[in-house]
Amino acid sequence: MENKIFELELKTLYAISQKIGGVLDLDSTLMSILEILSRKLSMERGTITLKDRDTGLLRIIASHGLDPVAQKRGIYQPGEGVTGSIFETAQPFAVPDIGKEPLFLNRTQARTLTKNSLAFIGVPILLNNEPAGVLSVDRLFGPEVDFKEDIRFLTIVAALMAQFVQLNRKVERREAHLLTENRSLRAEVSAKYNHFFAVGVSPVMQRLKKMIRKVAPSRASVLLLGESGTGKTLTARIVHELSHRRRNPFAKVNCAALPDNLIESELFGHEKGAFTGATQLKKGRLEEADSGTVFLDEVGELPMPVQAKLLRFLQEREFERLGSTQTRKVDVRIIAATNIDLDLAVDEGRFRSDLFYRLNVFPIAIPPLCRRKEDLPLLVDYFIEKTAREYGRRFRFSSECMDVLSAYHWPGNVRELENLIERVAIMAETSCIPTSMLPAYLFNSRGPAGYDLPPATTASRLELMERKTLLESLARNNWVQQKAAREIGLTLRQMGYRVKKFKLDGIIRENKQRNMQFKNLSN
Structure with a gap:
């Protein structure tokens, strides 16, 4: 007999364990478990009661042998009846004859209380040693088996149910967090989107808005061109939000921020053991963003081998993870951005022409800020309002200050303007900002350290502006490349590349020496 019961229990527990994949649909999973108990053992009726986290009441959420009307009647206060007592004491309870037990309320009215009525057993469902609900059933085994065996087995089943409940609640919390985060991100994007269009009254911005609205609903790849600080990342996000993919992922990959040996893994993913340090499988951004958008920032910095793999993906929409031969397909829209001249990079062999x-x-x-000066007053007001919320300090620029700001060429674009206003907000001592509070470089029309840009001979206008931006940032940061790179949003590697490209080593060295001489004289 014992061997037969043990075998039945094992088969029942195995069948229950197979239901773990249904944790996302808790009610139906628990219902299936009760059906297994009925099918494998002798249970005629069973209920699973959980505490409602809003009301504190105990409610039947799954049952077997009860019709829907009877199940709805199964509501108890903690401590009320047999179910409430099991919950409150966190101890099992066995009733040999429900017809003779005054605590048995028969609230569901599913049982007929007569002499020789069925036996009833209930055990608590515990989460972290605290009661979360009650599992109650008619006897599982026949009268020849001791009640203790029913209780022992039900306690095991209740422990499994507790795991289901705990996992389900974790998933619910995670989903609630993601929903809140998603709403927050959408609100943030919406605010930035409104700001982007509200402050864009200049003709170039009006044309930009029109182009964004045209291309956003399409499937076409988009290439965003422009200097650092103009808002390419925001523009990419707006294109995504105006597309049919807006409810799906938006993944950003900074192609210059990762070492060459990791960028391929970041994009395409890798299998466990694909290279030293690959201790587990990793999906790439393309795979994670399936049905959404991938934004490739600084795409001009991609290593040539990765360019070839990206080209294949754009042509065939398929790829393999590092260390895998399995071909995968995903539906992803690509938006790329660069602040370098890709035509020149193609001519120099640094970027594939077919890609x-x-x-x-x-x-x-x-457009750079110098080409949309009509937007400057609106941008200034916007950033003043933003810093007022963050620092609790309101101020305005004097008309003389606004003249200086309007005359300046803003090589760092909107990002530079935002940083300037934040700096003023920190330093401001009066509500009206005089010109004396503006940094000295704003008054220098010739560029940093007196270095004017060379005339446009063979270099493109974009290159000239890029060189000018680098020089001015270096001058503002005492010719320290790391600080200048941070200010204009470049990595140190990118800065080093541009210093070599524009042959600025001599200028940097000369100015550092000049600063050192000045420092020695001052001492």
Whole structure:
């Protein structure tokens, strides 16, 4: 007999364990477990009661042998009846004859209380040693088996149910957190989107808005061109939010921020053991963003081997993870951005021409701030309001200050303007900011350290502006490349590349020496 019961219990527990995949649909999973108890053992009726986290009442959420009306009647206060007592004491309870037990309320009215009525057993469902609910059933085994065996087995089943409940609640909390986070991100994007269009009254911004609205609903790849600080990341996010993919992921990959040996793994993923340090499987951003958008920032910095793999993905929409031969397909829209001249990079052999043509389906040039001076007063007001919320300090620029700001060429673009206003907000001692509070470089029309840009001979206008931006940032940061790179949003590697590209080593060295001489004289 014992061997037969043991075998039945094992088969029942195995069948119950197979239901773990249904944790996302808790009610139906628990219902299935009760059906297994009925099918495998002798249980005629069973109920699972959980505490309602809002009301504190105990409610039957799954049952077997009860009709829906009877199940709805199964509501108890903690401590009320047999179910409430089991919950409150966190101890099992066995009733040999429900017809003779005054605590048995028969609230569901599913049982007929007569002499020789069925036996009833209940055990608590415990989460972290605290009662979360009650599992109650008619006897599982026949009268020849001791009640203790029913209780022992039900306690095991209740422990499994507790794991289901705990996992389900974790999933619910995670989903609630993601929903809140998603709403927050959408609200943030919406606010930035409204700001982006509200302060764009200049003709170039009006044209930009029109292009964004045209391309957003399409499937076309978009290439965003523009200097650092113009808002390429925000523009990419707006294109995504205006597309049919807006409810799906938006993944950003900074192609210059990762070492060459990791960028391929970041994009395409890798299998466990694919390389030293690959201790577990990792999905790439393309795979994670399936049905959504991937934004490749600084795409001009991609290593050539990764460019070839990206080209294949754009052509065939398929790829393999590092260390895998399995071909995967995903539906992802690519938006790329660069602040370098990709035409020149193609001519110099640093960027594949076929990849450039694939990315350049719909190019959008983000205008620098110097070409949208009409927007400057609105941008200033916007950032003043923003810093007022953050620092609790309101101020305004004098008309003389606004003249200086309007005359300045803003090589760092909107990001530089935002940083300047934040600095003023920190330093401001009066509500009206005089010109004396503005940094000295704003008054220098010739560029940092007197270095004017060379005339446009063979270099493109974009390159000239880029060189000018580098020089001015270096001057503001005492010719320290790391600080200048941080100010204009570049990595140190990118800065080093541009210093070599524009042959600025001599200028940097000369100015550092000049600063050192000045420092020695001062001492």
